[in-house]
Amino acid sequence: MDVTFRIRRYNPDIPGKNKPYWQEFRLADVDPNDRVLELLHRIKWEQDGTLTLRRSCAHGVCGSDAMRINGVNKLACKVLMRDINGSKVQVEPILGLPVIKDLVVDMEPFFGHYREVMPFFVNDEPVPANGRERLQSPDDRAQYDDTTKCILCAACTTSCPSFWANGKYVGPAAIVQAHRFIFDTRDRAAKERLNVLAEPNGVWRCRTIFNCTPACPRGIEVTRAIGEVKLAIQRGTTTGIVDISTIHIKEPT
């Protein structure tokens, strides 16, 4: 099949291209199983080497190639042509972060928010005397399983209208990262993290718009995780909030 790409371009180095503009590219012999990432590579490699994007693993694990594809945040390596209605693909950079060039945005504000929530394990108590692992029951492990999957691709945060409106909001990804530790029974810094997230730029800027959950390429129930953090702040405890009987294995989208 023949496919037309309409790509949002911007190149600060070239006069005339240093304001955002749209450019169309045509590709012949496209297979329904081709990934959008492969097709962007074909454009870059065969037609226009200046087309600039980030990518690495090409199978949805590294989180480099989040972009807006036909108006929805996706990883370019996880969208196949057969998933797209018709033969037109519109590609733009993710929203809410400054564009550096073409599809590449400045990720520093995003990682800055990530660092604000203490995204690391804290437990200064002595490790078990036998020198072995700390024990954790499978049920306790299940409480935060979903949020361990986050790959920091920013698809959720840059789909969030609250984040678009106010870039100081830590955003869904940072809350997901905090959730991963807050509900880990081995961790000892839940309180500090909940204090950070109870601040005006923490969880309360979430208006439950629900864009983040469908945006997640890892199938994380992002809105649910944010809701659980809100509950933990309100109740002043992390116990009895995550109901693991309702954690289901779901068909990824």
Added chain:
Amino acid sequence: MVKTHQFDAIIVGAGGAGLMAALYASKGGANVAVVSKLYPTRSHTGTAQGGIGAALGNLEEDNPLWHAYDTVKGGDYLADQNAAKVLAEEAIDAVIELEHMGLPFDRTPEGKISQRRFGGHTSNFGDKPVRRACHAADRTGHMILQTLYQQCIKHHVKFFDEYQVVDAIMNNGACAGVVAMQLGTGELTVFHGKATLFATGGWGKIWSVTSNAHSLTGDGAAVVYRRGVPMQDMEFFQFHPTGIYKLGILITEGVRGEGGVLINGKGERFMEKYAPRIKDLASRDVVSRAIYMEISSGNGAGKNKDYVYLDVTPKTVNRYFAEAGDERRITAEDVEKKLPDILEFCRVYLGVDPVKDPMPIQPTAHYAMGGIPTNVNAEAVLDEHWTVIPGLYAAGEVACVSCHGANRLGTNSLVDLVVFGRRGGKNIADYVKRADFVPLPPAPEREIEAELNRIRNGKGKTRPHELRSAMQKEMMQNVGVFREEKGLNGALEVVRELRERFSKDLTIDDKGSTFNTDLMEAWELGCLLDLAEATALAALKRTESRGAHSREDYKERDDANWMVHSLVTRHGSELSPSTAPALTINVNKKVDMSLAEVDPRFAPKVRTY
């Protein structure tokens, strides 16, 4: 004057090995910079699926000596046995330490770290498969990468993200640091360090079907190789048996660990023929060859009969469990729970649901056993006398310790990262306390700047993509799972011709400075071409079959002549020579046999599974 940063230690690459080294160098008091062309969490460690091997014995009896034995045997007796011993022994402590850092391993009912079976891992010196792979669903590498990055943030490690290292600065045989290009601005920056550790991963992009990320272009190996550091054991590159057909995306061995079986186009389970004892859980090189042999004898599946199936449907798995008298049974839900990411890959990329239908697979270029030669302290070494190159370290896939020998066992890459990354970090912390800075030569960035400008302003007709696909096709065809002299000579010729075009006839579109990935991809192609040449040369030189290196014209392992590592050295100082540079290959570096000296079970013998 180019911008210059000075740190005690420069860590190049931010995957598992780099982050572990950074963490330990930092904890040991060194002032550390991590320089990485990707954001650390994009590193390829994150794609490792099935597990990290350690003889914890949480589910059944295990012993680090058995792990060392499996590693040596899996490596077809080319592994340095001192390194295999360190790997197996320190794995236990390293895994426990990862748990203490918060790594969310799956748990046994008693709350211990859960373990599963994996290819080539056995109890009691090859007796039967053992549960040794510690896992966090099928995303163990992701959890390791995340955990180590989190700990680096906690310990305020300084990161230079999206800085691509393009040259190593050597002065009088010692390493003084690196030159890097900041991708965002195109600016060159000099990193001056007392110690520089390369942890830049492999170069799977030499081949057309690979599990490797686009970024795995061997930059770290290539930049030191061009500055006179030898490449060890380049002929050994692992083809993982189960890549998704055509795409190369990996399907973890953990699938077979849970009971999955390989089935040919006739619907027969075929590993029984090749590895009667442990069948589908034989070592990766053995399984990859078996798949090729099935395909070449007409037993492949599909229209072109060029792939086989990996079947983890409960119906098939339970049938074979029953036949083997194994009491285990699995349900669709077990598969969903234990292998969620694999199921998703297959559903997304193949439209195949692995709980209902078998997955079409083929071997995929996966892992470099070779690389920068190091000792067990992660110090780079120059020759068969183990002469240390002052200030230069390497760990992880880019290094060749060699704990993997001629073929790496599944899970041992993650073990290698944490064990030798940690050793590297600790040794660097000690070294920088007593060492001085090696002085920088005048204008250390000059040569690489000229080379980058040559690429940027090339007036030729050839686009990098043409050269890259020609190289990948040639290497797949003639330097893949099976090799012979004629094909290897042909491949060498093709790669040299491609490199000549690279240096004389290249053109790229992007002449700018901001985030110029066109320039970077072209420069990376140069790295791949250099490493492809070294690989083909080493494969031609080794006239035997051992581990991942299978010569059709020398089918037997030749212990009398080949219990040695190969070292390819490139001579001349041009970064991109227009004619083939002189290469020499040294085959005098003997394999360390220290375990066999005290225990005859470690002596080379015929390898059967």
